[in-house]
Amino acid sequence: MKFPFDELTPNQLSFAERDERYRQLHDWSExxxxxxxxxxxxxxxxxxxxxxxAASPGISNAKSLEPLVGFGRIAANPRAVGHLCRHLLPLPAKATADLTDDILHKRVWDTLAGPGGHFTVPRAQRPQRIKDLTEHFHHALGTERDVSDRTLDVTSLSIDYAARIVGAAVGLPPADWPHVAIWSGAQSGLLGRRMRGRELAEAVGGLGRLFTVSADAIASGGRDRTDGLPGRLCAARIPRRVAVSAVANSLAAGVHTVSGSIQQGLQRLLNNPDRQWWHLLADEASTAHVAAKVLQLDPGLVAWKRHVVDSLTLRSGTALSPGPVLVMCAAANRDPRAFPNPLDLHGAGKLPLTFGFGKHVCPGKQLAQLAVEVFLRELHALAPAARLVPARQRTRARPSDLLFSGADIVIVTG
Ligand code: HEM
Incomplete structure (x- = not known):
């Protein structure tokens, strides 16, 4: 049998194909x-x-944010080099996922998500956050889409929604929110896709814009000390270049992760013949449960990178030689050794690894969970009888992507 993810990535598969290939993966002998x-x-x-x-010295996070194609291919692309020189030199400081200075990293992480951290959602603030997210859903729906012909491009809606949420959460001016999706897509694409030519150059340009806007935000945050993330990082005396990267990485991290989870989740919810999980969205308590299951099975980020520095034997006995590793978090969330019935809505199991584990665990976790929950609930309220437009009526193939995953979802609303 061929290795199930040898040629195709989850981004190119339907939910049913993903279910089957993940099942085969966990049957793989090695x-x-x-x-x-x-x-x-x-x-x-x-x-x-x-x-x-990554608690052992043999496992490094230092290269987690390096482009998949390597700097060599970027250096060989004149347009990409132009963008690099204009916006990205000196190269951005390490601040979050790739920072190895544990003391500085803890100061950054705590500012993002420690008690009272910027992205933390305290219980008492949940109702207000839900209200804000609901408004973002309706703004994204109202300003950018025509639902009068009763079809709705949910993929595009979910990206606009996530970009608004992340732009607002970080504290960017509203005029910048629509661009956040493009800049974030640039960073996501560079991490998970083998880009070349014009596409590669444009991605480097988008990444450059992300860092330029983040530097502007830190400059004004430092002056105004607003309650946005830039002001908080300045107040926490995080070095300026590190603060710029923390803002840029937060903007990049939230958009395609949240929107991809929504897209893939809806593909499952609307495809199931009896649509049992979809109907559960009419009930608030069940919505949280369905959203959590979507994030376990179909997260928008399916894997992350680590580097093995020295030959290493993991606690399970798995041996790894030095080199880059693709850590498949979404696959782990279906490992029958940890989740006996992963596809069962009420199946028991360990803590899903969707948001990572340990000191780099996602600081946007609470916000992301709430964002997926609100989107699913609002879409169900808007179009309880929604039907998927079959994939064969659409043409564009989704690209191979080792890290990020989504789905092209168009619905008929009623
Ligand atoms: C479904 C949505 C999301 C998923 C699946 C996700 C997943 C992850 C994962 C697996 C990591 C760990 C990386 C590592 O260990 O190196 C991470 C880190 C991070 N995430 Fe998220 N994330 C999501 C949403 C968000 C949002 C909404 C934000 C911010 C608004 C965010 C900001 C970050 C940042 C800044 C880091 C780096 C943390 C550090 O290393 O200190 N994420 N995320």
Whole structure:
């Protein structure tokens, strides 16, 4: 049998195909696989948790944000080099996922998500956050879409919604929110896709804009000390270049992760013949449960990178030689050793690894969970009888992407 993710990535598969290939993956006799990208794939729950935690000196997070194609291909692309020189030199400081200075990292992370951190959603503020997210849904729906012909491009809506949420959460001016999706797509694409030519150059340009806007935000945050993220980072005396990267990485991290989860989740919810999970969205308590299950099975971020520095044997006995590793978090969330019935809505199991594990665990976790929940609930309220427009009526193929995953979802609203 061929390795189930040898040629195709989750981004190119329907939810049913993903279910089948993840099942085959967990039947695979070996615990790792050397992919043609040069990354070694790892998917078993215990191994993924240990690699994401990166507590041992043999596992490094230092290269987690390096472009998949490497700097060599960027250097060989004159237009990309132009963007690089204009916006990205000196190269951005490490601030979040790739920072190895644990003391500085803790100061940044705590500012983002420690008690009272910028993205933390305290219980008492939940109702207001839900109200804000609901408004973002309706703004995204109202200003950008014509639902009069009763079809709705949910993929595009979910990206606009997530870009508004993340732009607002970070504290960017509203005029910048629509661009956040493009800049964030640039960083996501560089991380998970083997881009070339014009596409590569445009992605480097988008990444450059992300850092320029973030530098502007830090400059004004430093002056005004507003309650946005830039002001908080300045108040916490995070060095300026590190603060710029923390803003840029937060803007980049939230959009395609949240929107991809929504898209893939809806593909499952609306495809199921009896649509049992979809109907549960009419009830508030059940919506949280369905959203959590969507984030376990179909997250918009399916894997993350680590680097093995020295030959290493993980606690399970899995041996890894030095080199880059693709840590498949979404696959781990279906490992039958950790989740006996992963596809069961009420199936028991361990903590899903959607948001990572350990000191780099996602600081946007609470916001992301709430954002997915509100989107699903609002869409169900808007179009309880929604039907999917079959995929064959659409043409564009989704690209291969080792890290990010979504789905092209168009619905008929009633
Ligand atoms: C469904 C949505 C999301 C998923 C699946 C997700 C997943 C993850 C994962 C797996 C990591 C760990 C990376 C590592 O260990 O190196 C991470 C880190 C991070 N996430 Fe998220 N994320 C989501 C949404 C968000 C949002 C909405 C934000 C901010 C608004 C955000 C900001 C960040 C940042 C800044 C980091 C780096 C943390 C650090 O290393 O200190 N994420 N995310």
């Amino acid at each position: 615990p790792t696989y050397r992919h043609n990208s040069g990354l070694r794939m790892v998917w078993r729950y215990d191994d993924v948790r240990e690699l994401m935690e």
